[in-house]
Amino acid sequence: MKFLHTADWHIGRRLHGFDLTDEQTTAFDQIEQLAIQEHVDGIIIAGDLYDRRLPAEASVALVNQMLQKLNLADHFPIYAISGNHDSATRLATGTPWFKQTDLYLHTELGQAFQPIEVGDCQLFLCPYFEPFEAQQYFEDESLQHLDQAFARVVSEMKKAFDPAKKHLLVAHFFVAGSATTDSETNLTVGGLAAVPTDLLVDFDYVALGHLHGKDALHADRARYSGSPVKFSLSEANQQKGVWIVDTDQSPITYEFKPLQPVHDVKLLTDSFETLMSSETDDSIDHEDYYGITLTDRQPIPNVMARLRTVFPRIVTLSRQDGYSAQVSYQGETSKQLKQKAPMALLDDFYEQVAKEKMTPQQQKWAQQALKQANEGGTNA
Amino acid sequence: MKFLHTADWHIGRRLHGFDLTDEQTTAFDQIEQLAIQEHVDGIIIAGDLYDRRLPAEASVALVNQMLQKLNLADHFPIYAISGNHDSATRLATGTPWFKQTDLYLHTELGQAFQPIEVGDCQLFLCPYFEPFEAQQYFEDESLQHLDQAFARVVSEMKKAFDPAKKHLLVAHFFVAGSATTDSETNLTVGGLAAVPTDLLVDFDYVALGHLHGKDALHADRARYSGSPVKFSLSEANQQKGVWIVDTDQSPITYEFKPLQPVHDVKLLTDSFETLMSSETDDSIDHEDYYGITLTDRQPIPNVMARLRTVFPRIVTLSRQDGYSAQVSYQGETSKQLKQKAPMALLDDFYEQVAKEKMTPQQQKWAQQALKQANEGGTNA
Known part of the structure; x- marks a missing residue:
């Protein structure tokens, strides 16, 4: 089987006030074309379809249109999960009907344990969840941290493993040891809130969402697809794209296909x-x-x-090193400074900040200002 | 064919701060039971499924669950439209997939002209729209008011009329001559924003939503179902329920089936x-x-x-007539009033408002207060 692995669409996101709709629809069109050219058997979307839990109407219309295009027009099966930016409840709208055309969109933890059987593969779609949801689901209060909860989740998934099949996991988490950028919000980078890589070894491929760079993680058979669009300056040097995963190879291969931005x-x-x-x-x-x-x-x-x-x-x-450069301390004591003439103090200060002397014109202005200050003035 | 006609669920609505979820789910359960008992061929929901364009997550979960129950569990076809309280865009989520199981939920004006064929009936599902949407759809700026726009809409529908079939219209509007209550917000009661009844005569039955009382309109073969729950004190004396419409009778019959509130x-x-x-x-x-x-x-x-x-x-x-009763004018001129002593004025005023004389204790307090006022006081 051949899958296209994407994630972190973040529909509705803006870049410092700039609307990114054009960038996002263009990236989507390229993803659709890649899926067609590569004759994939399905499209994996590993969470964060929306940028916010309460998306604007325009974002809702766009995501609806994209899923409709891929699934109803192009007839691609879709294997998707909700991410931490999505509202699982809102994203669940319509999902019981979507299955009829092989659009699987898992938004509840319980759904993670019902693998989708596709050819010789079992796909486990694990939506983003908080440890308290795992506590409730398993009725086990000892699952305090993500690593504990995720270990329990994986052990539950393994009960459904068909040994004759390959096992793919779709998930939306921070995997320990990954490199982050500025644009992944709500992200706790730390041991307790991270999934250790050794919990992923039972899967033939782990399609991850959450981090926005494809090179965030280089674990064995586990990849972040990254976002299809650059969402911050810290992603300026990233190559955006999707993975084409081929499960017919042994071991499974995954090849990165770049996307071309409209505006970089x-x-x-x-x-x-x-x-x-x-x-x-x-x-x-x-x-x-x-x-x-x-x-x-x-x-x-x-x-x-x-x-x-x-x-x-x-x-x-x-x-780079303008106005805001640090003033270096010259070693003068407070007493020494107090004995300096105001104009000399200003001269020194300007030179330290601006790394150059005041011009004669600037000195003239400064002297005038000091004179006025010394004479005292009314507030008129 | 037999249809159950309901409308104005307003999921998420509160009654002066009181949560109505319990009332609404109970009414829903009764509607479901009626549909089963009456063996209806479909359920008509004439708009305002939600109370607000941006429903809370809990409301989204509830509406999703209700539609799922009726359509996927009970296998009832559903013929629904968006109302003025719904966000057409948000409500449209999933609709292309819903059709596979005969859940029709029209949210765009253009969909009104594609009748759903059910047995010997044609159902025209016309979502709530503003005149400017009709202007855009028909590219006709002369459609300034709802009556004009709706006339154009009906004439467009009639092009699709199959003369061998019965014609049902599902719509969400104020029909001229209807009686309103306090709980229908955003309602302009007036000629230009109302649909005249003579525009409805071409239909064998018009299933209306928008007004919350079943008796709001007594036009020929056109009914408001009313809301399933009382949403304001002005609806205290209304009997809530649904219509069971039987198109096999000639003319079509419609019988009102009451719902029992948990709390009236x-x-x-x-x-x-x-x-x-x-x-x-x-x-x-x-x-x-x-x-x-x-x-x-x-x-x-x-x-x-x-x-x-x-x-x-x-x-x-x-x-009923306490503190806030109107002071009746006693016929004294401004000049006469100015000549009265302050205590006499106060006596008169109290009697007019409270419909009784001041008690001796009240008179004593008033005299003390007047004395203090006359002596003048510091603002300390």
Whole structure:
């Protein structure tokens, strides 16, 4: 059997205020085309279809349309689970009817133990759950942490193992030892809230969701697909895509297929002058999303508006070592500082922060300001 | 064919802060039982399944469970539409899959023109829509008001009429001449926002939703089912239930089947003493919801807490002609009033409002207060 493994669609998500619908629908179209070209037997979506538990109507319409397209128009079986960003209850709407056309969308822990039999494979679809749900389900209060709960879940799944078949797990968790990015919210990175990799060894392939980079984990036969779209600057250098999993090979193979973004997310570090030059103007894609770090230290009037004429989609703007650089302590005592003239103090301070001397014009302004301050003024 | 006609479930609705889940699930159970006993061929739900466009998770779970029970467990075909309280977009989730088991839930105007063929009947399921949606659908800006838009909708439906069949319309609107209650929100009662009854004459039966009383309209072959539960004090005297529509009769018959509430909604007007008497205590159902009007005029300390010992579910409490009775104008001119002594003015005013003279103690307090006022006081 051949499966396409994707996850973390996060429909409804925005990138620092920018709408990502265009990026997400384009990624979806590419996923659909890949599924068709690769003649997959089903599509695995390992959680976080939505970005929030209470999605906007537009997001609901989009996800409905996507599932409808893949399942009813293209006739792909779908093996999906709810993630921590989804509302399991809302996502469950329609699921008893979906099964009729092999759209499996598991949102309750109990469903994890009813494997879907597909050819020579058993698929265990384990929705995201909190330890207290495992406590309730197993009526076992000792399941305090995710590692304990997940061990119990796996042992329950193994009761349903058909030894003649291959066993695939679809899950949405942080697996111990994985590398994270900025965009995975609600994430506790730590031993107790993580699934140890040795709990995954009984499966022939583990299709993971939750982390947004495909390289987050390199365990044996377990992969995060990553999100189809870059959701933060920390994902700027990630290659987004999906896995094509072939269970007919022994051991199972999984090949990464990249997706091409409409507008990429990029990091740029350079001087204002270079960024505004015609060379830059000619070489960049103006519609990409940019995280810009300026190497300049001096004030640049109206800097954001001017940069936006070249980079309309600036996500963040910062200074590499500008205004905000640390003032280094020069070793003078408080007593010594108090004996310095105000203008000398200002001179020193400016030089420490801006890494350069005040210009004669700046000194003139500073002296005028100090004079006014010394003369005292009314509040008129 | 035999249909059960219900509407306005408003799952998630509260009655002055009281949770109605118990009332609603009990009414649902009775509807289900009626459908089974009457061997109906389908269940019509004429809009407002939810009370709000953004229902809580608990409401979503409840509606999902109800539809699943009727359609998947009991195998009843369902003919439903979205009402003005529903989010058409959210309610549309799953609908393309629902059709496989004859659950039709129309949420878009365009779907109104594709009749569902059931035996010798054509069912036109017309979701609630605003005139601008008809303007867009028909690309006709002249459809400014609901009457115009609905006339266009009916003429479009008639193109699909099979003359050999009976024609049923399921819709969610205010029909001109209907009687309203307090609990139908967002309701414009007026000619332009109402559907004239003469637009309904081409149908053999019109199953309406929107108004909460079964007697709201007595047009020929057009009925509101009303809500299954009383949602306001103005519905206290309504009999709730559903219609059983039999299209095999000529003309079509429709019989009202009542539902029994777990806790009724009642109006009580009496003196505090009578309401707190042991006779009342013995005769009433303590768990019912009460709108209480006191005939007393005098202040009653801690009145709500004391009444709640007998009526734990007080919805509203008011005075029949107590504190808030209108002051009747005695015919004195402004000039005459100004010449009266303050104490005389107060005497008159008290008597007009309280319908009785001040007691000597009250007069003493009033005189003390007036004296203090005349002496002037500091703001300390």
